[in-house]
């Protein structure tokens with residue numbers, strides 16, 4: 120599964136340029152006028168976050184960070200799914216070394232995205248459960264299309280969202296709302312998400328969502344970038360530091376939990392349900 124990465128500038132067309140082709144699981148396009156980078160997840164069929172997609176996401180976020188883009192917009196190439204969250208196949212009957220690498224990479228992605236010095240926004244153009252919601256809530260602003268769902272549904276799968284998933288959620292929702300939603304494993308419709316403040320705006324098309332994200336990122340145009348970045352990072356420092364301090368422990372806890380026979384059984388039943396539904 121190891122692939123070679125091409126990380127140089129590869130194409131120039133119109134006002135934007137493709138910064139990275141990576142492995143085609145993500146693309147990064149920079150708008151030459153605004154300096155805003157659009158990072159698109161493109162892993163068929165549902166942008167399930169497997170080890171390879173997580174690696175590409177991390178590489179792309181790092182690229183955007185080091186190229187001093189004016190902003191990052193995270194979105195999906197799938198017309199109805201932003202991201203289905205963690206690829207359950209990575210956690211079901213896992214292979215010992217790969218699952219360690221998988222969780223470590225997820226930690227890396229969260230640390231980079233939530234802690235990014237570049238302003239971030241998510242154009243949520245489809246369903247966004249669990250890990251998808253984690254990515255969206257790690258950004259500073261969210262614009263979502265109608266008739267989709269977003270939320271941390273882990274308890275519905277019999278699994279527990281780690282502390283840092285909660286941190287991202289809590290950076291958006293008040294504690295009481297966040298706690299209730301997580302305990303219930305609640306998925307919010309676009310309208311409900313707007314009402315509760317889980318998203319900031321709605322849009323009728325992906326293009327409009329990206330435009331609205333760009334307008335939000337544009338509000339920082341006259342703000343000193345260093346002052347803005349340091350302010351953001353101070354707000355998020357305690358959450359980031361907590362995971363940095365507990366990374367090994369967090370990994371071991373995850374491995375212990377996921378390998379419990381009852382958890383494996385629950386994941387198996389959930390996967391079976393997904394597959395049955397897909398066949399209908």
Ligand SMILES: CCCC/C=C\CC(=O)SCCNC(=O)CCNC(=O)[C@H](O)C(C)(C)COP(=O)(O)OP(=O)(O)OC[C@H]1O[C@@H](n2cnc3c(N)ncnc32)[C@H](O)[C@@H]1OP(=O)(O)O
Nearest residue numbers: 167203204205206207208246248249250278279393394397
């Ligand atoms: C201690 C651990 C902490 C872990 C923290 C986070 C956990 C997670 O992120 S777990 C993942 C949670 N995600 C979900 O519960 C979403 C499940 N999927 C769905 O609800 C729907 O698939 C979705 C609404 C995203 C899309 O619906 P459809 O457009 O109708 O697609 P299908 O349901 O037909 O799915 C197509 C195809 O994809 C497979 N699939 C879907 N989601 C996942 C997933 N998360 N992981 C792996 N595979 C997934 C689905 O089974 C279908 O497969 P095939 O039958 O082979 O076509």
